[in-house]
Amino acid sequence: MFDVECVAKNFFDCCNLPICIFDYDFELLHSYGYNYSYEDMFKNLNLINDMKNNLINCSSCILNFKKNLNFLCIKSSKTINLNMSFLIGPFKTGFVDTSSPFIPFKSPTSMKYIEKLLMFIISENLNEKYGHVKYSLYVVKSLDYIEKNYSENISIDSLCKDLGINKSYFCSLFKKETGFTFVNYLNKYRVDKSKQLLENSNLSLMDISLEVGFNNQSYYSTVFKKFSNKSPLEFREEVLTNHI
DNA sequence: AGCGCAGACACTGGCAAGAT
DNA sequence: ATCTTGCCAGTGTCTGCGCT
Numbered sequence: 001m002f003d004v005e006c007v008a009k010n011f012f013d014c015c016n017l018p019i020c021i022f023d024y025d026f027e028l029l030h031s032y033g034y035n036y037s038y039e040d041m042f043k044n045l046n047l048i049n050d051m052k053n054n055l056i057n058c059s060s061c062i063l064n065f066k067k068n069l070n071f072l073c074i075k076s077s078k079t080i081n082l083n084m085s086f087l088i089g090p091f092k093t094g095f096v097d098t099s100s101p102f103i104p105f106k107s108p109t110s111m112k113y114i115e116k117l118l119m120f121i122i123s124e125n126l127n128e129k130y131g132h133v134k135y136s137l138y139v140v141k142s143l144d145y146i147e148k149n150y151s152e153n154i155s156i157d158s159l160c161k162d163l164g165i166n167k168s169y170f171c172s173l174f175k176k177e178t179g180f181t182f183v184n185y186l187n188k189y190r191v192d193k194s195k196q197l198l199e200n201s202n203l204s205l206m207d208i209s210l211e212v213g214f215n216n217q218s219y220y221s222t223v224f225k226k227f228s229n230k231s232p233l234e235f236r237e238e239v240l241t242n243h244i
Numbered sequence: 245a246g247c248g249c250a251g252a253c254a255c256t257g258g259c260a261a262g263a264t
Numbered sequence: 265a266t267c268t269t270g271c272c273a274g275t276g277t278c279t280g281c282g283c284t
Binding site for chain 1: 247
């Protein structure tokens with residue numbers, strides 16, 4: 001067991017915001033900086049709507065407490081007209097990523113509340129980032145995943161595992177909403193990134209292809225030509241010519 | 245309507261060889 | 265040394281159906 005009050009005080013000292021810690025059954029374990037309980041308030045769905053209306057002031061992150069023992073931290077400066085943050089946990093997580101926390105809660109009810117809250121925050125934040133088009137949560141999360149990991153090996157299998165949905169369903173959903181297949185979108189993203197490197201660096205095509213996530217330069221050239229109607233080298237030469 | 249699954253097939257991506 | 269092209273095994277996508 002660990003000292004909940006000690007955790008609350010440490011976080012309070014760090015961010016100077018009042019803190020509520022809830023357990024996995026959504027019971028208030030401790031409040032620091034408050035004189036009364038937020039237990040009932042947090043269970044009220046209106047809180048989600050409050051967060052929705054003040055989303056721009058809301059952020060979330062995973063705070064590591066001990067090895068594999070984490071809290072979900074939701075900070076807001078306007079929610080219910082107070083500066084405050086929530087700590088929900090503890091829970092175990094395999095990797096530090098707010099978009100895919102693995103939360104082995106015992107209570108299905110608390111699980112749903114947290115998922116709903118998390119999904120809403122992530123979805124709304126990312127939809128804002130990707131324009132006014134309203135993509136589904138899965139597509140939004142995959143777009144964010146591409147943006148963060150385009151330079152790494154990305155497989156649909158592992159992405160779908162993280163998202164918790166069927167691979168076939170994800171592919172059709174992605175195509176329906178974006179007009180691109182997942183791999184096409186990813187490749188186009190990588191090609192666009194590589195154009196910046198072709199323009200602004202002297203890196204070889206091999207280095208650039210590895211830099212943007214292609215595993216080999218030959219396939220990079222093929223994909224580049226598909227989207228640009230010219231080889232990477234032709235693109236670079238054209239840019240250099242235009243700059244003279 | 246939203247989601248999951250199986251199977252067919254189109255496409256990707258690694259590799260090797262050739263071209264510059 | 266660097267880049268392009270062709271081949272083909274493995275992977276991704278699509279379709280159709282069923283379940284909730």
